[in-house]
Amino acid sequence: MESPFKWLRNRLGWSSVKQTLLDRKIPNPGRWAWAYTLGSATLAVFLLQVLTGMFLGMNYSPSPDHAYESIRYIMTEVPLGGLIRGLHKWGASAMIILLVLHLLRTFCMGSHKSPRELTWIVGIFLLLAAFGLGFTGYLLPWDQKAYWATAVGINISKQAPFLGLWIAKIFKGGEELGAMTLTRFYALHVLVLPTFMALLIGTHLFLVVYHGISAPPHPPGSEPPDYESLKAKGKSFYPHSIFKDLVMITTVIGILFFLSIYFGADLEDPADPTDASYNPRPEWYFLFLFQMLKLFPGNLEYLAAVVLPTILILFLLLLPFLDRGTKRHPFARPVWMTAGLLAVGYILLLSYQGWKSPLVNPQIEKNPMVLHGKKIYADLHCSYCHQIRGEGGTVGPDLSLTVSSRSDEWLEVHFRKPREATPGSAMPELNLLNEEIYALIAYLRDVGGSGIFTARLAKIYQENCQTCHRLKGEGGDVGPDLSGIGNFRVAEWIRAYIQNPQLLNPDAAMPEFGSILETQDIENLASYLAAQKRGK
Structure with a gap:
């Protein structure tokens, strides 16, 4: 009678599987060996994201009324909840980094060329799916950053010609960003995109096994060697390549645990749709797009939001059919390598500028x-x-x-x-x-604000404000009209601006009144101006 292990092995065809996946020979990677581990590390991080996402989903409530509290509950009450959320948060960044490095390695080695064009194309779609997971995961904590960064992202989607408003409405689930938006983002994040990504990963692995792992590029000036002969001279995938893969995976997972334990995952104040002073900033991997929008102001925003990213994606998808020569070594492809380095350098520069860009709404001390x-x-x-x-x-x-x-x-x-x-x-x-x-x-x-306009307050406004500002049709035109300032500024901000405008806007021409007016008078004036709203 055969053993249970042997019975299961025979039923699963383990011998054939082992011969196809583990015993297959691969060309000797030489000094590029560790670069070949990036794909395995990316797969490991994706599986970590799935695992931690399952644990988070068990305690998460996708509704505006409970989403924030459920995240706080996970971080404070659920055993190891803070660690699990930290791993999920840092794992998202790690997956983007590893995918980009993997694609860069493929490009530099010319591995996107025949017969691996489809492998490259699937890899581009994997990168886009990872960006999609990052964007849809934004909203789920329902804190300030989640709400406002998503609002900005949806507004960017409106810039798409013809379909922009339709796409934004699908994302929102209606006219406003609310319960339906959160539900749709949750479904996309935990069901649609992970399923799509799993199918892409399966297709990518099939193509890698079918076509074989690409050999290191041959030196410039030499004839490309026969791939089958390189495989014959190489070593089996198991145990030689798997050992390096495990070392890389262990290192990456160890770094993620370190970041999760010592830095964790932040959680800002609950989402406040009425807070017009919040400064939305995207995650680091969207900073280049955030900065690029500033280069095309006004009616030209659609160029940065839609046209240029679309051109870049199409170019990456068509790259294997444009760079078709047999030369694969980086030094043998100076034009393509120069173009690639310039593109990567410019994206890094835009990301740095976006990270260092000043806040649109300067922070003031909250009462x-x-x-x-x-x-x-x-x-x-x-x-x-x-x-x-x-x-x-x-x-x-x-x-x-x-x-x-x-x-x-x-x-x-x-x-x-x-x-x-x-x-x-x-x-x-x-x-x-x-x-x-x-x-x-x-x-x-x-x-x-307060609409109570006392005689003293009227005198203070007339003596200090009316010469430059118009209010309810009366006053000067040197400064902005204050008739609707309460629609987008709260009393605290107005108070801080009256006290010292240059702290909030270094280019402000308005003098500071902190040393001229009494504190209570500034408070009353700020409260009155905060009550000035259009539409009342």
């Missing part, structure tokens, strides 16, 4: 009371019924438009006993502590 109120607003799910700058429910009024007409005293009564302030109000009693009520008022004042 702790305002931050506390913002958290209370989120914890109480006030956005289910109320809007702020058009984001939220429609049961109650838009607080960024209506709160300015109410005094702090009225707001305090309203939060304690809503029906006493507004008879017949459907708003329930919140049972908040005094400090929570004051924090909530501070937050609403920051986003909604």
Whole structure:
């Protein structure tokens, strides 16, 4: 009676599999040996992404109401949750790096040439799928970076001719970035793109085995040797090549564990669609595109967003049919190597410039009371019924438009006993502590301002602001019209700008008023200006 192991081996045809995959001979890689391990390392990182993604998915809730809290739960409550999320985060970067290095190695060695054209093309699609995984994974934490970076990315997709608005609407799932957007990105990230990538990897491995691993390029001036003779002189894939693959894989995984343990994965504040001061920055592997958009401002943005990337992708796909000579050594292909080095160098330069580019919205120190109120607003799910700058429910009024007409005293009564302030109000009693009520008022004042224009405030505005700025049709035209400033600036930002404009905009011509006006007067002026909104 045959053993279970022998029975299983016979049923699976292990002998044929072993002969095809492990015992096959490959040309001696020589000094290029370690460069051949990049493909195996990429595959290992992809499998790590699948494994860590499965664990994350078990504890993740793809809804705007619970996504952020589920990520925080993973990082603080789930055993090894922080490590697993760190591995997933750093693994995404590692996969992009390894794929790019693998493609560069293939290009430099001329391995994209006949008969391996399809192998190269599949590799390009693998790189695009990896970028797609990185982009769709952006939104899932539902923090500030997730929301705003995705919003920018979707707005870029609008630049595509003819289909741009349609593509953006498919991504969003509607007119606004919200629950449907998160659901679609989640489905793309965990179902569609991984399946597509797994099929591409399977096709890529089949082509590698079918055509054989390419031999190192022959020296310039010599005739290309016969591939079959090089294979005959080479060594079997197992154990010689596998040993180096395992060393590379172990090194890469070790680096990822180090980064995950000591740096982890960041989680910013919860997504706030009303925060117009946030500075969205993409992940490092999209920085070149982020910077390229600045080179084509206004109506020319579509060139950087769609036209140039499309041309680059088409060029990479057609490269095996353009670079068709038998010469494969880098020194024997000076034109192609020079073009490749210039392209890579320019992408690196754009990425560096994007990384170093100044913030569009300079950071200002946040009032702790305002931050506390913002958290209370989120914890109480006030956005289910109320809007702020058009984001939220429609049961109650838009607080960024209506709160300015109410005094702090009225707001305090309203939060304690809503029906006493507004008879017949459907708003329930919140049972908040005094400090929570004051924090909530501070937050609403920051986003909604105060429309109360006292005689003292009117005098301060006329003496210091009206000469240069127009407000409600009155004033000068030296500075910008302040009639709608509350639509895109909160009171805190306005206060900081009045105190010292040059800190937020070094080119500002406006003088600083921090040493001229009293602090309380600046606070009142900033709150009043924050209440100036168009559409009221």
